[in-house]
Amino acid sequence: MNEETKKPRFWTRIRAWVKKHRTATYAIAGLCLILIAGVTAFVILSQKPAQVPTSHITAKAKPKPAPVYYSPLTGDKVADEAATKQTVTAIMIENSPDARPQSGIKQAGVIYEAVAEGGITRFLTLHQQDKPQLIGPVRSLRMYYVDWLASYDASVAHVGGSAFALKEVRSGKYRDIDQFYNGGSYWRATDRYAPHNVYTSFAKLDALNAAKGYTSSTFKSFDRVDGAPSKAPNATSIAINISGPLYNTTYTYDKVNNRYNRFLAGVPHNDREEGQLTPSVVVAMKVDMSLIFEDGYRESITTVGSGAATIFQNGVAQEVTWNKPSKASPITFTDAAGKVVPLVRGQTWIAAVPNGSGSVSWQ
Numbered sequence: 390m391n392e393e394t395k396k397p398r399f400w401t402r403i404r405a406w407v408k409k410h411r412t413a414t415y416a417i418a419g420l421c422l423i424l425i426a427g428v429t430a431f432v433i434l435s436q437k438p439a440q441v442p443t444s445h446i447t448a449k450a451k452p453k454p455a456p457v458y459y460s461p462l463t464g465d466k467v468a469d470e471a472a473t474k475q476t477v478t479a480i481m482i483e484n485s486p487d488a489r490p491q492s493g494i495k496q497a498g499v500i501y502e503a504v505a506e507g508g509i510t511r512f513l514t515l516h517q518q519d520k521p522q523l524i525g526p527v528r529s530l531r532m533y534y535v536d537w538l539a540s541y542d543a544s545v546a547h548v549g550g551s552a553f554a555l556k557e558v559r560s561g562k563y564r565d566i567d568q569f570y571n572g573g574s575y576w577r578a579t580d581r582y583a584p585h586n587v588y589t590s591f592a593k594l595d596a597l598n599a600a601k602g603y604t605s606s607t608f609k610s611f612d613r614v615d616g617a618p619s620k621a622p623n624a625t626s627i628a629i630n631i632s633g634p635l636y637n638t639t640y641t642y643d644k645v646n647n648r649y650n651r652f653l654a655g656v657p658h659n660d661r662e663e664g665q666l667t668p669s670v671v672v673a674m675k676v677d678m679s680l681i682f683e684d685g686y687r688e689s690i691t692t693v694g695s696g697a698a699t700i701f702q703n704g705v706a707q708e709v710t711w712n713k714p715s716k717a718s719p720i721t722f723t724d725a726a727g728k729v730v731p732l733v734r735g736q737t738w739i740a741a742v743p744n745g746s747g748s749v750s751w752q
Contacts, residue, residue, distance in 0.1 A: 462498040462517040462541075464613025464734035475517050476598050477543035477606040478566075480589070481550075482512040483528040486635060487585045489653075493524030495660035495736075499610070500668075501537050503741035504678065504688055505529075508632035515541060517606070520595070523662060525588035527568065527575065530554040533741075535563070536692035540719040542606040544598050548575070548587050552684040564603045571597055609719050616669060616733030618644045622704030624751040629673050629740050631747050638740070640671055642704045649701065651738070669735030671701040672722070673749040674711050676741045690741055698722060699749055702733045706751050 460467050467473060482491055484502075494500065497514035505511035505528075513534045514524075530550030535557050538545055544564035549555065558565045568575045574593040578586040598604070625642040627649070638658070640649040648667040651658045657665045675698060677691040698711040700722060709722040709730055720739075722730045742749055 459613065459734075460498065460518050461608060461610050462515060463736065464611075464732070465518075467518050472518050474605040474607070476595075476603050477515055477517050477541045477608065478591075478594055478598065479534075479538040479541065479543040479545045480514050480516070480524055481528050481530050481534065481545075481547040482514055482524075483526045483585060484510045484512055484636065484653075485585065486654075487581070488526045488528075490659045490661040491525065492588065492661045493521035495663035495666055496521045497736065499737045499739070501534065501739050501741065502631070503531075503533060503676075503690060504632050504636075504743070505531055506688060508636060510631055510636045513537060515543065516591070520591040521662075522590045522592060523588060524590060524594075525578070526581065526585045527587045527589055528584070530558060531688065532557060533688075533690040533692050536713075536716050537720075539563070539716050540608060541610070542608045544594070544601075544603050546574075546589060546594060548584075551687050553687075564598075564601070566594070566597055566601070566603075611719070611721075611737065612729055612731035613734050614731040616647050616703055616735070618647050619704045624701050624706035625704060627671060627701055627706075627749075627751045629671075629742060629747075629749050631740060631742055640701070642701075643667065644704060647703060647733070648735075649738075666738075667736075668738040669702065669733045670737040672698055672732075672737065672739045673701075673742050674698040674720075674739055675744050675747070675749075678741075678743040678746075692716070696744075699751075700730060700732070701751070 458467050458470055458473050459465065461473055462477060482494060484491070494512060494514050496519035497516055498519060499515040501513040502510055511528060515538070527546060527548050530545065530547040532551060532553045535554050544566050545558060546566050546568070548568040550558070566574065568587060574597045575587055575589045577583065578588050622642065622644070627640040628637070630637045635654050637654065639652045643650055646667065648669055649671050651666040651668065659665050675696045679689050680686050681689040693713050693716060695710055695712045698709050700707045700709055707724070707730065709724055711720055711722055713720045724730050
C-alpha cells in the first residue's frame with residue numbers, strides 16, 4: 390500500500406474517533422482554551438506598565454493671588470505698590486482756640502501733639518496716601534518736631550519757626566517747604582485773622598513737592614497689625630492732661646468701630662470739614678521738657694533716648710517703653726520683655742506728655 394492510500398485511512402480513523410468521543414473532545418478543547426487564556430493573562434499582568442513620558446505635559450498653573458499693598462505710614466491697604474512709595478508730607482498745625490476747628494487733620498496718618506509755647510499745644514500731622522484739599526491753620530516749627538519727622542523722609546510744611554528748628558531744617562538734610570520761600574503754595578483765609586489763617590492744600594503741596602523733586606519717600610514706620618475689639622477692655626475712657634484745661638484731651642472708646650472719639654477742652658474735637666476725630670490708636674508718651682534760650686525762651690523736649698508710654702488700642706491700655714536711639718531713627722514701642730508692640734492699622738495719635746506736670750489716666 391503506497392502513501393496516498395495510507396493518508397485517507399488515517400484521517401478517516403481520526404474523524405471516526407472524534408465522532409465517537411465527541412464529548413471528551415470538546416472537554417479537552419475547552420481545557421486547552423482555558424489554559425491558553427490563563428497563560429496569556431499571566432504574561433500580560435506580570436509585565437510592568439509602560440512609563441508614559443511626562444516632559445511634554447504642562448500642569449495647569451493656579452492663578453497667583455493678587456498682591457496686597459499696605460501704607461507704610463498707617464498700615465492701611467492701598468491701591469498699588471506706587472502708593473506705598475508716595476512722598477510723605479509733614480505739616481505744622483496750630484491748636485490755639487482761635488485755630489479751631491482745624492482742617493485736614495482727620496485724614497492724617499500719624500499725628501504728634503506737644504506743647505509749642507505757653508502751654509499751647511501744636512500738631513505735626515503726617516500725610517501719605519491721604520490728600521485733604523484744605524489744611525490748616527499752618528504755623529511755625531519747633532526743634533523737637535523736626536526730630537520726630539526726621540525718620541519719615543518727609544517734606545515739612547510750616548510758616549517759619551524757632552531759630553534752632555530753622556537752622557536744622559534748612560541744613561540741606563531735610564525737604565523744607567517753608568511758606569516763607571514758597572508763598573504761592575499757601576494762602577491766607579479771609580474768615581480768620583492772622584496769624585491763625587494760613588492754609589494750604591495737597592493740590593498745591595503735591596505740585597511743590599514735584600517741582601522740588603520730592604516724588605517718593607523711603608522710611609520705616611510702626612509695625613502694624615489688624616485690630617479687633619478686646620473681649621476684656623480695660624480702657625474705655627482716657628484722660629491725657631498735657632498743659633491745662635484748654636488743651637487737655639479725653640477719649641471714649643467706640644467698640645463698634647474699634648476707634649477712639651477725641652474730645653478737646655471738654656467738647657468733641659472736630660475737623661471742620663470731616664467731623665469728630667477718631668484715631669485707631671492713641672499713645673501717651675512721657676517726655677522730659679524744659680525751657681531753653683534760642684531766639685528767646687523756647688520749650689525743649691527730649692526726643693532721643695527712651696521713656697515710659699501707654700498705648701491705647703482695641704479698648705486696652707498697655708504700658709510700654711518708647712525708644713528713639715537717634716534723631717534719624719523711628720520711634721518704637723516695646724513691652725516689658727523688650728518685644729516691639731505693633732500698632733493697629735489706621736490713624737495714630739501720639740501725645741508728648743511732660744514728666745512731672747502732665748498726667749495720663751484711664752478706666
